[in-house]
Amino acid sequence: MTVNCFQCQNFYVTWEPSHPRGCKAYGFKTRELPSAVVLRSSGLECMKFEPKKGSGGA
Incomplete structure (x- = not known):
């Protein structure tokens, strides 16, 4: 199973163009998806x- 950061509570978007994505759990920012960095x-x-809580529904 591949982890989808966009569905994780720990994922966030930064204002830094060189590091636009971050992970609160691991405490880093990156250009790629954090899950790809962890895997590599x-x-x-x-x-x-x-998983994000209360994902509403369609």
Whole structure:
């Protein structure tokens, strides 16, 4: 299963053009999706994924 950062509570968008995406759980900002950085760095899928609460519905 691939982690989708856009569906995680820990994901956020920054104002920094060089590092537009961030992860509150791991405490870093990046140009890529944080889950891709975690996978490349550790070889493991993100273990801090937390689904967003109250995703409303269509």
